[in-house]
Amino acid sequence: MTVISGCNQGQGGDAPQATVNGSAVSYRGRGLTSRQDISVQVRLAEPGHGIVFAIGKGGAPVHVPARAEFVVHTLRNVVLGREGARLCIVEHFLAAASLWGLSDLLVAVDGPEMPLGDGSAAFWLELFEAAGWEKTSRPARIELSEPITCRKGDKLLIALPDDHFSVSYHIDWDHPAIGKRWQSWDASMDSQAVANARTFGSLNEHKLLGIENEVVSLTADGFSQPLRFPDEPVRHKLLDLIGDLALSGVNPLAFKARFVSIKAGHELDVEMASRLASLISAGQCGQSSI
Numbered sequence: 001m002t003v004i005s006g007c008n009q010g011q012g013g014d015a016p017q018a019t020v021n022g023s024a025v026s027y028r029g030r031g032l033t034s035r036q037d038i039s040v041q042v043r044l045a046e047p048g049h050g051i052v053f054a055i056g057k058g059g060a061p062v063h064v065p066a067r068a069e070f071v072v073h074t075l076r077n078v079v080l081g082r083e084g085a086r087l088c089i090v091e092h093f094l095a096a097a098s099l100w101g102l103s104d105l106l107v108a109v110d111g112p113e114m115p116l117g118d119g120s121a122a123f124w125l126e127l128f129e130a131a132g133w134e135k136t137s138r139p140a141r142i143e144l145s146e147p148i149t150c151r152k153g154d155k156l157l158i159a160l161p162d163d164h165f166s167v168s169y170h171i172d173w174d175h176p177a178i179g180k181r182w183q184s185w186d187a188s189m190d191s192q193a194v195a196n197a198r199t200f201g202s203l204n205e206h207k208l209l210g211i212e213n214e215v216v217s218l219t220a221d222g223f224s225q226p227l228r229f230p231d232e233p234v235r236h237k238l239l240d241l242i243g244d245l246a247l248s249g250v251n252p253l254a255f256k257a258r259f260v261s262i263k264a265g266h267e268l269d270v271e272m273a274s275r276l277a278s279l280i281s282a283g284q285c286g287q288s289s290i
């Protein structure tokens with residue numbers, strides 16, 4: 001077992017703790033809204049298992065697959081639920097798993113949300129690497145026969161058939177430090193270009209939650225902390241999109257598709273994941289045998 005130092009240096013409160021022993025990765029850190037210390041243990045599972053969260057303390061956790069059909073809430077974050085158990089903010093972890101090429105995991109969580117860490121997904125990648133879990137990047141293999149469109153008001157998310165996986169996002173915030181920006185990512189690029197992008201939100205809201213020193217907040221004309229990228233907010237939107245698409249039940253990087261999002265968020269992302277899952281289960285997505 002190795003204790004990972006330097007992994008996700010949160011500020012204030014108990015320092016996050018991370019350990020690995022090869023077959024399992026453990027992480028303990030603060031939840032964004034519950035402010036509870038939450039422990040997570042991630043284990044590799046057999047092929048075909050999918051990503052399944054085991055929620056709750058004690059001997060009878062509720063098992064909730066990371067699939068769109070178990071999503072109960074999409075306002076600001078994605079919440080999975082089943083039999084009274086709830087788990088908030090699953091998207092950053094799912095993005096990390098997807099970027100590392102992981103599709104089969106059992107994730108035991110003893111609280112109502114995944115720990116936020118620094119608001120990015122990079123700390124999960126550090127843990128996977130420290131555990132010796134090899135990063136895999138197989139060529140995309142699942143074909144779309146036609147475009148898929150999800151739309152609500154001025155928000156739009158489309159999936160277009162392509163030769164490989166890519167995501168593009170257009171952010172349009174009426175804020176002097178964000179404004180209108182496009183950013184894209186594909187599997188030939190460094191995972192850190194999206195995994196390292198932290199979540200962000202309003203300073204007032206973060207003060208109410210008492211987390212203004214831990215995460216990136218928007219001030220009147222900028223940000224409360226130096227950014228890791230000049231366009232970190234739009235990169236984080238790409239991270240959210242990748243994590244949400246994992247709710248299709250397959251690693252989103254397996255789709256031979258170009259996902260283009262215009263101001264969309266978790267609600268449309270989950271709708272897209274649901275439609276992808278339906279097409280796969282109906283046998284309407286071609287699959288090359290790679």
Ligand SMILES: [Zn+2]
Pocket residue numbers: 091092199236240
């Ligand atoms: Zn996010």
